Amino acid sequence: MLTTRLDLARIRAARRDIDPIFLDTPLYQCDALGRELGCTVSIKLETANPVRSFKARGTELVATRLTGQGRAAAVCASAGNLGQALGWSGHRRGLAVTVVATRRAPAAKLDRIRALGAELELVDGDFEAARERAAGIARQRGIRLVEDSLDIETCEGAATIGLELAAAGSSFDTVLIALGGGALATGIGYVLKTLSPGVEVICVQPLGAPAMTRSWHERRVVTTDSADTIADGVAGRFPIPAVLEDLLQVADDAVLVHEASIVAGMRLLLKHTGLVVEPSAALGIAAVLEDPGRFAGRHLVTIICGNNVDLDAYRRWVHP
Amino acid sequence: MLTTRLDLARIRAARRDIDPIFLDTPLYQCDALGRELGCTVSIKLETANPVRSFKARGTELVATRLTGQGRAAAVCASAGNLGQALGWSGHRRGLAVTVVATRRAPAAKLDRIRALGAELELVDGDFEAARERAAGIARQRGIRLVEDSLDIETCEGAATIGLELAAAGSSFDTVLIALGGGALATGIGYVLKTLSPGVEVICVQPLGAPAMTRSWHERRVVTTDSADTIADGVAGRFPIPAVLEDLLQVADDAVLVHEASIVAGMRLLLKHTGLVVEPSAALGIAAVLEDPGRFAGRHLVTIICGNNVDLDAYRRWVHP
Numbered sequence: 120m121l122t123t124r125l126d127l128a129r130i131r132a133a134r135r136d137i138d139p140i141f142l143d144t145p146l147y148q149c150d151a152l153g154r155e156l157g158c159t160v161s162i163k164l165e166t167a168n169p170v171r172s173f174k175a176r177g178t179e180l181v182a183t184r185l186t187g188q189g190r191a192a193a194v195c196a197s198a199g200n201l202g203q204a205l206g207w208s209g210h211r212r213g214l215a216v217t218v219v220a221t222r223r224a225p226a227a228k229l230d231r232i233r234a235l236g237a238e239l240e241l242v243d244g245d246f247e248a249a250r251e252r253a254a255g256i257a258r259q260r261g262i263r264l265v266e267d268s269l270d271i272e273t274c275e276g277a278a279t280i281g282l283e284l285a286a287a288g289s290s291f292d293t294v295l296i297a298l299g300g301g302a303l304a305t306g307i308g309y310v311l312k313t314l315s316p317g318v319e320v321i322c323v324q325p326l327g328a329p330a331m332t333r334s335w336h337e338r339r340v341v342t343t344d345s346a347d348t349i350a351d352g353v354a355g356r357f358p359i360p361a362v363l364e365d366l367l368q369v370a371d372d373a374v375l376v377h378e379a380s381i382v383a384g385m386r387l388l389l390k391h392t393g394l395v396v397e398p399s400a401a402l403g404i405a406a407v408l409e410d411p412g413r414f415a416g417r418h419l420v421t422i423i424c425g426n427n428v429d430l431d432a433y434r435r436w437v438h439p
Numbered sequence: 440m441l442t443t444r445l446d447l448a449r450i451r452a453a454r455r456d457i458d459p460i461f462l463d464t465p466l467y468q469c470d471a472l473g474r475e476l477g478c479t480v481s482i483k484l485e486t487a488n489p490v491r492s493f494k495a496r497g498t499e500l501v502a503t504r505l506t507g508q509g510r511a512a513a514v515c516a517s518a519g520n521l522g523q524a525l526g527w528s529g530h531r532r533g534l535a536v537t538v539v540a541t542r543r544a545p546a547a548k549l550d551r552i553r554a555l556g557a558e559l560e561l562v563d564g565d566f567e568a569a570r571e572r573a574a575g576i577a578r579q580r581g582i583r584l585v586e587d588s589l590d591i592e593t594c595e596g597a598a599t600i601g602l603e604l605a606a607a608g609s610s611f612d613t614v615l616i617a618l619g620g621g622a623l624a625t626g627i628g629y630v631l632k633t634l635s636p637g638v639e640v641i642c643v644q645p646l647g648a649p650a651m652t653r654s655w656h657e658r659r660v661v662t663t664d665s666a667d668t669i670a671d672g673v674a675g676r677f678p679i680p681a682v683l684e685d686l687l688q689v690a691d692d693a694v695l696v697h698e699a700s701i702v703a704g705m706r707l708l709l710k711h712t713g714l715v716v717e718p719s720a721a722l723g724i725a726a727v728l729e730d731p732g733r734f735a736g737r738h739l740v741t742i743i744c745g746n747n748v749d750l751d752a753y754r755r756w757v758h759p
Contacts, residue, residue: 140467145487147460164487166713167465393486393746395713426713
């Protein structure tokens with residue numbers, strides 16, 4: 120019996136509060152990619168929506184509940200995708216949204232946050248600096264601080280992907296999930312361990328930002344002094360204890376991959392699916408490239424979690 | 440009252456014979472693209488499936504009916520996408536599929552046809568040469584010739600996209616459809632004219648392959664001596680009379696666009712949606728770029744009909 124913060128009935132109910140445009144996303148087998156990797160690969164595509172990532176599943180819940188409570192504003196720190204998603208969900212409901220991001224965030228993500236009508240504040244330093252500043256704004260203004268992975272709505276939103284995977288009833292035996300703060304991994308992992316316990320749940324993080332993976336292996340919070348990866352969406356340094364507790368129960372493994380493998384994964388996804396993805400979305404394929412023997416002959420699902428990427432940077436990485 | 444070859448009850452029934460993986464595809468608004476074009480743009484995405492185009496909606500019907508009749512083989516001419524789709528649908532049902540294509544077809548499409556287990560025969564010349572050869576093979580072997588746009592299943596399959604658009608009940612007022620043989624345009628057009636008659640149906644074809652558009656404007660079959668466009672998927676020269684008859688009833692307009700606009704459309708789709716598309720899929724955006732005043736302030740849906748593209752050619756076009 121799992122004793123996480125997640126609850127299946129709440130996750131099922133969450134679907135009602137999420138705009139259908141973010142639900143029931145494509146899940147399809149890509150034979151050409153599978154042939155190249157020596158296994159069967161299915162893609163769960165979370166980018167064909169107005170915010171181009173899975174994050175709106177969570178922000179739809181946050182925004183629905185805030186408006187239900189009569190609240191008028193919210194603030195979040197974001198590497199880019201959460202900010203866009205909260206901007207979108209807030210805008211639809213008349214919520215004033217402030218997003219704090221680091222100046223290092225991809226320009227494409229920052230532009231889109233502004234375009235959604237959110238107030239954007241930039242800070243020096245990395246994601247953790249943005250997190251501090253967002254917390255300060257929430258205190259000053261007395262508004263809700265939306266914290267990715269800590270706030271249960273962000274995990275429940277991600278968990279609705281797990282419901283769709285479990286309902287597909289297909290024969291996959293492994294799911295590969297990008298690991299950052301942990302909302303995506305704990306959400307999907309919880310649902311699969313509850314409804315499809317035979318499916319192996321593997322989290323993948325860059326070697327350059329390994330805090331949560333190290334924490335999972337050591338079964339205690341391990342922080343790092345810096346994060347250095349092109350996968351900006353998963354570059355946290357301070358794992359949240361409650362999220363780690365959940366992850367310890369629902370993940371079967373957590374692996375680290377090299378930057379070169381992430382780029383190779385992006386290249387393969389472009390070649391075999393025509394999808395330009397952000398680095399975080401290629402972590403699953405990177406894991407297969409680094410350990411093909413482990414995955415040989417298996418049926419994997421990899422979550423294409425976002426495609427908000429600066430095209431100039433993408434070209435530098437993928438077509439050197 | 441429309442008197443086309445299409446029938447709403449048959450189209451609704453067709454959904455049952457199509458693998459669900461090809462149905463209920465994403466339909467979502469892309470604000471950044473709309474801002475750049477001065478209108479509202481929604482995307483109907485037909486590439487997130489195992490054959491990367493809408494064509495399997497039709498070949499699923501063909502293959503289901505052939506197996507129901509106890510037939511064991513089929514042949515088609517294809518610019519690439521129909522061949523892949525028939526290969527996929529046939530393979531799932533134990534049908535032997537032969538595909539005739541021109542040597543000029545994108546290598547990526549030819550490779551994927553072979554990989555699906557279909558027999559691939561290459562001919563010199565253009566698509567019309569492939570069509571002749573496929574007809575010859577059908578006669579010699581006594582097997583079913585699958586003719587895109589002429590065979591009603593290919594139109595009915597495409598028409599299921601129209602059902603999904605009509606059911607979405609959103610506020611779009613115009614749909615832009617790539618025009619080649621006419622299955623996509625007559626299928627979607629018929630359903631919209633029946634269920635959502637207020638929606639304007641605009642077909643878009645390259646100036647370099649204008650046979651069907653000219654035929655529509657002159658209300659009689661007009662053939663051309665050659666076809667010269669990067670949009671290989673719509674490069675026919677001999678419109679089929681029965682398809683033209685249907686198109687005359689369901690299309691509000693048919694427009695021609697320059698190659699440079701197709702490339703500009705591909706570039707905008709990459710920038711604002713992260714989708715690498717084949718040229719045919721950019722025809723709708725190309726039409727808006729050529730006549731922005733006509734579409735200003737409107738809500739358009741454009742069908743992203745396929746993304747089987749040679750990446751080397753794509754890079755040459757899009758990042759010169």
